[in-house]
Amino acid sequence: MDQTLKYQSIMPSRTSKMQTLKNLIENNRRWASSRVKSDADFFKRLAHIQKPRYLWIGCSDSRVPANDIVGLLPGELFVHRNVANVVVHTDLNCLSVIQYAVDVLKIQDIIVCGHYGCGGVRAAMQKTSLGLIDNWLRHVQDVARTHQHTLAAIKDHHKRCDKLCELNVREQMRNVCETTIVQDAWERKQKLAVHAWIYNLHDGLIRDLELSVSKNHPRQSR
Ligand code: ZN
Numbered sequence: 090m091d092q093t094l095k096y097q098s099i100m101p102s103r104t105s106k107m108q109t110l111k112n113l114i115e116n117n118r119r120w121a122s123s124r125v126k127s128d129a130d131f132f133k134r135l136a137h138i139q140k141p142r143y144l145w146i147g148c149s150d151s152r153v154p155a156n157d158i159v160g161l162l163p164g165e166l167f168v169h170r171n172v173a174n175v176v177v178h179t180d181l182n183c184l185s186v187i188q189y190a191v192d193v194l195k196i197q198d199i200i201v202c203g204h205y206g207c208g209g210v211r212a213a214m215q216k217t218s219l220g221l222i223d224n225w226l227r228h229v230q231d232v233a234r235t236h237q238h239t240l241a242a243i244k245d246h247h248k249r250c251d252k253l254c255e256l257n258v259r260e261q262m263r264n265v266c267e268t269t270i271v272q273d274a275w276e277r278k279q280k281l282a283v284h285a286w287i288y289n290l291h292d293g294l295i296r297d298l299e300l301s302v303s304k305n306h307p308r309q310s311r
Contacts, residue, residue: 135164139167139194140194142197143165144169145159145167145170146183146186146187146199146201146261147170147200147204148207149171150207155170156168167194169182169187172209172225173203173225174258176261178264184270187270188270191274191281192270195279198284199284201284201285202286203288204288206291209225210250213226213229213233214233232256232257232260233253236253240252258285258287262283262300271283285300
């Protein structure tokens with residue numbers, strides 16, 4: 090498609106843009122009304138308390154909507170998303186979410202879910218410059234450097250990107266395990282497991298990378 094036409098089709102004029110936002114509010118009205126129709130106390134219950142069992146740490150990618158792809162309703166999944174599902178030891182935003190989820194909500198499972206075809210992972214691998222976000226994606230480049238021999242052995246570019254998507258999930262899951270929050274929870278024998286999953290945009294299916302950890306594990310050197 091011609092780039093100009095493509096741009097126009099996704100960036101409507103101001104009037105139609107407002108119309109689009111109005112549509113979102115209308116969608117919301119329909120959604121709320123259908124919820125109440127199937128469960129009259131749905132919102133009353135949710136307004137009172139949230140008791141999610143799971144914490145989801147995933148990518149911000151609009152094609153990977155956490156609740157939808159695992160079929161959970163509002164109130165059932167505590168969610169943190171950022172570009173390329175990165176867990177950084179000093180990221181107070183992510184750490185606060187994990188701390189609140191583990192210490193206050195007492196969630197039992199933390200799921201780090203990446204996805205194949207991740208634009209953040211691809212940009213990190215190709216060292217594409219996209220602006221400020223380059224700094225964030227340095228964390229994914231660190232993962233690539235840690236596993237450079239594994240990645241270098243894969244000749245096909247797409248397969249190499251997919252492998253980095255998997256390795257990134259693995260490393261971010263490890264970062265979750267090594268937070269003081271999770272380590273302390275395991276220390277006091279709180280029931281808590283951490284999982285690494287990856288989602289496939291092409292078929293909508295999640296694959297468990299089978300790396301789950303549910304008890305204190307020794308810190309591993311790289
Ligand atoms: Zn992504």
